Amino acid sequence: MANINRREFGKLAGAIGFAGTGTSVFGSFAIAQGAAKVVIVGGGAGGATVAHYVKKGDPKLDVTLIEPNPRYSSSFFSNLYLGGFRTLQSLSHDYAGLTKLGVKVVRDYASDVDTAAKVVKTRGGRSFSYDRLVLSPGIDIKYDSIAGYSRDAATVMPHAYTTDEAQKKLLKSQLDAMKDGGTVIVAPPGNPFRCPPGPYERVCMIAHQLKMKKPKSKLIVLDPKKAFSKQPVFMEAYERYYKGIVEVNLTTEIDNFGVVRVDPKTREVEIKDGKKFKGDVVNIIPQQRAGEIAIKAGCAEGDWCPVNPESFASKKVDNVYVLGDAAIATDMPKSAFSANSQAKVVAADILTALASKEKFPARFRNTCWSMVAPDDGIKVLANYAPKDGMLDPSGSFVSKRGEDADVRKQNYAESVSWYDSITADMFAKTAAAPAAKKKG
Numbered sequence: 001m002a003n004i005n006r007r008e009f010g011k012l013a014g015a016i017g018f019a020g021t022g023t024s025v026f027g028s029f030a031i032a033q034g035a036a037k038v039v040i041v042g043g044g045a046g047g048a049t050v051a052h053y054v055k056k057g058d059p060k061l062d063v064t065l066i067e068p069n070p071r072y073s074s075s076f077f078s079n080l081y082l083g084g085f086r087t088l089q090s091l092s093h094d095y096a097g098l099t100k101l102g103v104k105v106v107r108d109y110a111s112d113v114d115t116a117a118k119v120v121k122t123r124g125g126r127s128f129s130y131d132r133l134v135l136s137p138g139i140d141i142k143y144d145s146i147a148g149y150s151r152d153a154a155t156v157m158p159h160a161y162t163t164d165e166a167q168k169k170l171l172k173s174q175l176d177a178m179k180d181g182g183t184v185i186v187a188p189p190g191n192p193f194r195c196p197p198g199p200y201e202r203v204c205m206i207a208h209q210l211k212m213k214k215p216k217s218k219l220i221v222l223d224p225k226k227a228f229s230k231q232p233v234f235m236e237a238y239e240r241y242y243k244g245i246v247e248v249n250l251t252t253e254i255d256n257f258g259v260v261r262v263d264p265k266t267r268e269v270e271i272k273d274g275k276k277f278k279g280d281v282v283n284i285i286p287q288q289r290a291g292e293i294a295i296k297a298g299c300a301e302g303d304w305c306p307v308n309p310e311s312f313a314s315k316k317v318d319n320v321y322v323l324g325d326a327a328i329a330t331d332m333p334k335s336a337f338s339a340n341s342q343a344k345v346v347a348a349d350i351l352t353a354l355a356s357k358e359k360f361p362a363r364f365r366n367t368c369w370s371m372v373a374p375d376d377g378i379k380v381l382a383n384y385a386p387k388d389g390m391l392d393p394s395g396s397f398v399s400k401r402g403e404d405a406d407v408r409k410q411n412y413a414e415s416v417s418w419y420d421s422i423t424a425d426m427f428a429k430t431a432a433a434p435a436a437k438k439k440g
């Protein structure tokens with residue numbers, strides 16, 4: 001499957017004009033003004049991929065990637081860490097490949113953007129001028145969306161929903177330390193949020209650990225929504241593998257299970273109906289918004305950033321692109337696969353503008369796999385193309401209930417292969433990282 005996935009990446013890149021690119025004709029813009037400058041904020045699924053493809057597309061361009069962390073700790077596959085199928089280290093990636101390619105990787109936090117002067121400022125006191133700016137800062141947690149929740153409260157009731165490694169570690173250590181017979185609460189957010197199937201895969205992974213090590217325990221899901229991604233197949237998995245452990249409470253016409261208040265001291269949560277639940281481990285996943293820098297740059301309308309679906313150029317600020325979770329990508333889910341796919345379109349648009357590369361029609365793709373049990377993976381996928389200002393889905397597929405074990409095993413194998421492929425693609429690794437280290 002590794003080859004199939006790499007071919008898919010190749011096809012995608014080829015479709016937007018990258019196949020075989022190494023050096024290129026240097027565009028008139030860059031010749032006139034010295035090396036044109038591309039500044040990218042955020043070295044994750046979107047930003048790192050843009051840096052890779054812009055630099056590879058035209059090595060003469062001056063490409064700067066601003067990212068505060070020396071290593072990227074992926075949110076994707078972090079549920080598998082909770083389930084004991086991955087180490088935390090296997091989620092961690094450095095920027096050596098991008099540096100080797102010639103990208104200037106700056107370890108700093110972008111604190112502001114002067115879009116009139118076309119300058120990015122950093123907490124470290126530096127300034128970076130740009131011809132094109134790319135913002136892929138991911139999400140910020142809206143701590144104030146739940147009364148009593150805060151950065152401090154998250155050190156007791158972790159969200160574990162960002163690239164913050166400490167949050168993942170904290171949730172895992174709380175689960176490991178919990179007594180048999182304990183209660184875990186998982187509180188997913190309302191739409192829209194990062195990785196729609198993420199909380200429900202997490203339920204499976206935590207439940208798997210409980211089943212193996214603490215079978216008298218319970219996992220309660222308190223959800224403000226009436227429905228969720230891949231619901232029939234997740235519900236089938238809860239029934240098949242985790243019966244008696246997992247209890248899913250979805251909001252109905254009668255009850256609203258959205259968590260509105262938490263008390264970190266007692267580890268109690270209150271739902272909209274006023275009912276209280278007490279957990280030994282409480283995983284609160286609050287509402288989210290585009291990373292702060294996109295909002296400061298003036299790219300947001302409300303919590304998220306509207307973009308032109310042909311290019312992911314900001315609809316609000318000239319010469320700025322917003323992609324990944326921070327963007328409003330209409331029907332395209334907020335996923336690493338989506339961000340990586342969008343990044344190639346952004347890179348192509350920049351290369352057209354700054355290096356006279358031919359422009360190809362934008363095409364996007366997303367696939368989200370979720371692991372529900374050992375060797376059992378489910379998936380949802382679709383292609384997207386710009387149409388009437390939206391991203392129009394086609395060729396959709398979603399896993400069904402009652403599928404053969406072989407199909408599910410194959411899905412899981414695909415997902416492992418995809419993880420290696422996408423991280424190699426994001427960070428310009430010459431060879432993919434070793435395959436997933438499955439524990440035990």
Ligand SMILES: Cc1cc2nc3c(=O)[nH]c(=O)nc-3n(C[C@H](O)[C@H](O)[C@H](O)COP(=O)(O)OP(=O)(O)OC[C@H]3O[C@@H](n4cnc5c(N)ncnc54)[C@H](O)[C@@H]3O)c2cc1C
Nearest residue numbers: 042044045046075076110137138195324325334335336337
């Ligand atoms: C539990 C979970 C499971 C998931 N599973 C999957 C999956 O199976 N498949 C999938 O495709 N997706 C999955 N996702 C979603 C995926 O992780 C995100 O959609 C993806 O990472 C978004 O890419 P991004 O570039 O927008 O943000 P990120 O990848 O989060 O990158 C943002 C980067 O920007 C940096 N940054 C932020 N602000 C600044 C600033 N001001 N200055 C400099 N740098 C800054 C951050 O440090 C970070 O490195 C999952 C997410 C979670 C939480």
